[in-house]
Structures are given as structure tokens and as C-alpha cells.
Amino acid sequence: xxxNKLINLVLLISVISxxxxxxxxxxxxxxxxxxxxxxxxxxxxxxxxxAQSSKTGRIPENYIALAGDSYAHGKGDxxxxxxxxxxxxxxxxxxxxxxxxxxxxSFGKSGASNIKGWVRDPIARYQFIHDNIDDSIKHPKxxxxxxxxxxxxxxxxxxxxxxxxxxxxxxxxxxxxAWNDFFLTNIEERKVGPFSGIxxxxxxxxxxxxxxxxxxxxxxxxxxxxxxxxxxxxxxFNSVWVNDKEIKIPDNIQAPTLDLTSAExxxxxxxxxxxxxxxxxxxxxxxxxxxYIPSVIESYSRMSEKLSxxxxxxxxxxxxxxxxxSQLMQRSNEIADRVKKISTSFGLSFIDTxxxxxxxxxQQLIHGPVDWLHFNRKGYExxxxxxxxxxxxxxxLETSRCPEN
Numbered sequence: 001x002x003x004n005k006l007i008n009l010v011l012l013i014s015v016i017s018x019x020x021x022x023x024x025x026x027x028x029x030x031x032x033x034x035x036x037x038x039x040x041x042x043x044x045x046x047x048x049x050x051a052q053s054s055k056t057g058r059i060p061e062n063y064i065a066l067a068g069d070s071y072a073h074g075k076g077d078x079x080x081x082x083x084x085x086x087x088x089x090x091x092x093x094x095x096x097x098x099x100x101x102x103x104x105x106s107f108g109k110s111g112a113s114n115i116k117g118w119v120r121d122p123i124a125r126y127q128f129i130h131d132n133i134d135d136s137i138k139h140p141k142x143x144x145x146x147x148x149x150x151x152x153x154x155x156x157x158x159x160x161x162x163x164x165x166x167x168x169x170x171x172x173x174x175x176x177x178a179w180n181d182f183f184l185t186n187i188e189e190r191k192v193g194p195f196s197g198i199x200x201x202x203x204x205x206x207x208x209x210x211x212x213x214x215x216x217x218x219x220x221x222x223x224x225x226x227x228x229x230x231x232x233x234x235x236x237f238n239s240v241w242v243n244d245k246e247i248k249i250p251d252n253i254q255a256p257t258l259d260l261t262s263a264e265x266x267x268x269x270x271x272x273x274x275x276x277x278x279x280x281x282x283x284x285x286x287x288x289x290x291x292y293i294p295s296v297i298e299s300y301s302r303m304s305e306k307l308s309x310x311x312x313x314x315x316x317x318x319x320x321x322x323x324x325x326s327q328l329m330q331r332s333n334e335i336a337d338r339v340k341k342i343s344t345s346f347g348l349s350f351i352d353t354x355x356x357x358x359x360x361x362x363q364q365l366i367h368g369p370v371d372w373l374h375f376n377r378k379g380y381e382x383x384x385x386x387x388x389x390x391x392x393x394x395x396x397l398e399t400s401r402c403p404e405n
Contacts, residue, residue: 024205028133032058038084042211044204045121046128046192054093055103059134063103065286066093067279068117068146069155071293071383072108076367076374091375095384100391101399102141113155114275118145119183123282124190132193132201139285142397144387145276147339149332150254150295150373153268157260160271173267179274237308237322240300242364249365250372251308252320254296256331259311259321273342280346287396290343291387292352296367298332299379301358351390357382 027035028047035043035051043051050058066072074091082088089095093104107122122143130137164173164182172178194204235251260268280288297307303325311319336352343350357379360366366379375383389402 021202024202027205028201029058033087035087036085037079037082037087037090039208039212042208042215044192044194044201044207045190046125047133047194047201047204049105049107049125049129050133051087052093052105053087053089054097055105057103059137060103060105060140061138062141063105064096064100064142064144065122065140066104066106066108066144066146067122068108069112069148069152070108070110070374071148072106072117072144072146073110074106074108074380075110076371076376076380077369078375078377078380080370081377090380092380092384092387095381096144096388099384099388099401099403100397102397105140108146111155113159114147114152114272115156115159115183115186117152118275118279119282120186120190121192122279124187124192126283127187128192128201132199139283141286142391143279143283143286143288145279145288145290146293147272147290148293148295149256149298149335151257153257153260153265153272153335156268156271156275157264160267173270179278183274183278235308237304237306238297239304240297240361240365241302242362247365249368252310252318253308254373255307255309255323255328256295256298256335258309258323258327258331269338269342272339276342276346276348280348287349289349289351289387289391289396290339291390292336292339292350292354293383294332294354294357296372297328298354299357299366300361302362303328349394349396351387351394353383353386353390356386356389 028050032047032050033053033055040048040051055063071092074093076091079090082090091106093106096102097104107117107125109117109121112121126137126139160173164178168175168178168182193199193201194207234248237251238249238253239246240249241247257265257268276288276290297303297309305325307323307325307328309321309323311321332354336354340350340352357366360378360382364378366375366382367373368376385403388400391397392400392402
């Protein structure tokens with residue numbers, strides 16, 4: 001009797017496992033691009049790229065890839081407005097697909113430094129797809145390396161202090177071998193498959209099902225909106241002019257890292273430079289374009305004289321600091337000039353989106369009203385238009401259109 005029960009149990013497990021594998025293969029090959037956005041969080045990071053709807057088929061061809069943080073990932077009010085049961089357009093990748101007539105995918109990772117957003121995630125995800133899902137995928141035709149002025153340099157500094165310097169020492173910051181080992185370690189340790197330590201894509205469906213069920217049982221769900229949302233109320237300092245009217249916006253807003261010291265700024269740009277070089281060397285068949293995305297307050301052409309800026313010195317600890325609008329503009333120009341200088345020194349193209357974004361912000365708010373850390377729909381549309389127009393003006397992509405904002 002016990003033997004029969006054991007046999008029946010084994011058979012049941014085999015049938016369930018076999019059913020999952022068949023469903024897994026069918027979904028992965030035929031239905032993956034129809035995955036509702038509310039389930040994207042449950043997919044392994046490698047496969048999640050193929051679920052994106054800003055391409056015509058399962059595997060992108062002759063495509064543009066976005067690399068960077070949550071702006072490349074697509075967080076913001078537009079995402080919150082679409083139906084979570086759909087896989088509809090919600091950020092710059094979708095607008096760029098329409099404007100350039102090319103497939104567009106995103107390797108973006110929320111909260112990523114340049115080290116993670118330009119090196120770790122793009123390379124780990126690309127390699128996983130190529131080696132474990134479909135080796136027909138090629139290097140992107142173009143990589144848009146999004147540089148977000150609001151916190152990329154700060155994230156770089158924090159990561160170097162947390163992981164590079166403790167392991168290699170400060171003197172190794174000038175050692176190319178140490179940097180190569182650091183990048184390789186980050187790539188190898190990035191889990192993009194369904195199970196760590198297992199280099200294949202089998203078993204993702206039961207794991208994704210478990211994650212969805214677990215998320216449904218949570219009091220605070222963090223599923224389709226791609227993570228926590230920082231809702232901010234209007235404050236007493238910050239205001240901007242839209243249609244010649246003064247509009248109050250939240251205090252404690254992101255600015256172009258005004259709180260970094262000169263030494264910290266140099267350290268942040270060192271990581272920027274090393275990351276960009278590694279990205280260029282790995283994707284040696286791709287044309288890389290560095291895109292400057294202004295921080296929230298930096299996106300408006302006219303603002304109050306005194307500005308309430310958020311200073312994040314330690315994770316999850318927010319400190320308010322007060323600066324003037326002239327200090328903001330000076331810092332904005334300094335960072336943009338430095339980003340352009342480093343980019344062109346590697347022979348890469350550079351697109352500064354500030355003018356187009358600021359022009360649009362004179363007509364309407366391009367952030368919020370819920371998520372004030374990211375663009376809303378208008379913001380992402382203008383960002384994509386600015387990039388497409390920049391590529392057209394520089395004769396980078398002949399199909400790029402340059403529409404009116």
C-alpha cells in the first residue's frame with residue numbers, strides 16, 4: 001500500500017512538472033509579449049526583457065536598447081495609469097519604437113548606479129538570453145545609456161564605498177585589472193535566471209506563480225507598479241512656472257547632486273567613465289549614445305529662488321537641504337558638460353535633453369501628480385522625442401523622426 005502511494009505521488013509530481021514545462025515552453029515561445037504588466041515583476045530578470053511590448057516580436061531585431069536606472073525601467077505616473085491587466089505602452093521605449101520604427105528593449109534597473117545600470121544588468125541579461133533562451137539575439141544596433149542627473153553620481157559613490165573600496169582598496173581605483181575584476185564579479189553575481197547557481201531558464205513558471213501568489217497575500221502589494229512609489233505632497237519652498245502661473249510642487253525634490261563634495265563628484269565620474277568604457281568594449285558591435293536626463297527640479301526653466309532639495313546620505317535616510325536656483329543651474333551645466341566631455345572622449349555620441357524637456361515644462365507639469373521622482377506620460381514622450389530628434393540631427397538613425405513637442 002505504501003509503495004503504491006509513493007508511486008502515485010511520484011506520478012502526480014511528474015505530471016504536474018511536465019505540465020508546467022509544457023506551459024512554460026508555450027508561453028515563452030508564443031505568449032510572452034502578451035504577459036500583463038502586473039506579472040512582469042514575477043518573471044526572472046532575463047526573461048522579463050522578452051515580455052516587453054516595445055518590439056514587434058519575441059526576440060528584438062535590429063533594435064535599440066535602453067540602459068540605466070528607473071528612467072530606463074519606466075517608472076512613473078504613466079505606468080500607474082495603464083491597466084495592469086494589459087501590456088500597454090508606458091514609457092520612453094514605446095515612444096521611441098514609434099518614432100524610430102525600430103524594436104526597443106530596456107535593460108533598465110530601478111535604483112541602479114552606472115555600474116549596475118550600464119554594465120551589470122545589460123550584460124548579465126543579454127548573456128542569459130543569448131546563452132539560455134535564444135542565441136539568435138544580436139548586439140543592439142544602438143544603446144541609449146541614460147544618465148540621470150538626480151542620483152547617478154551619488155549611486156556610483158555609494159556603490160564604490162560599499163563594495164569596491166572594501167575589497168580592492170582605494171589605491172585600486174586607478175587599477176584597470178581591479179575594475180575588470182569588479183565588473184566581472186558584478187555580472188556573474190547578478191541573478192537573472194529563475195534560480196541562482198543554475199544556468200538555464202527551466203522552472204521559471206512555477207517560481208513566477210509562487211511569487212504572484214505570495215504578492216497577492218501581502219497587505220502592501222508591490223507588483224505591477226515596479227516597486228514602492230514615493231508620494232510627495234506640495235511643500236512650502238518649491239514652485240515652478242507653468243503657462244505663466246506659479247505652481248507649488250513637493251519639497252525634498254531631486255536635484256543634480258548638489259550635496260556631493262568635489263572629491264565625491266570625481267569619484268562618481270570615475271565610476272561613470274569606467275562603466276561607460278566597459279559597456280562600449282562589451283557591446284562592440286553597438287553604437288552607444290549617452291543621454292543626459294535632467295533631475296526633477298532641473299527639468300523646469302523657471303523655479304522659486306529657494307529650493308528644497310533631497311539629500312540621501314545613507315539608504316532610506318532623507319535630509320532636506322536648501323539651495324538657490326542659481327546654484328542649481330550652475331551645477332546642472334557643470335555635470336552636463338562633464339558627461340558630454342567624457343562621452344565624446346570615448347568617441348561616443350551625446351544627447352542633452354534639457355532644452356526640450358524645459359520647453360515642454362513651460363506648458364504643463366511633466367512629473368507627478370503621484371510619483372514625483374519620475375516623468376509622467378508627457379515627460380516620457382518629450383524625452384523620447386528629444387532623443388529621436390537628436391539622433392536625426394546627428395545622422396545616427398535615418399528612420400528617426402523629429403516631431404514637434
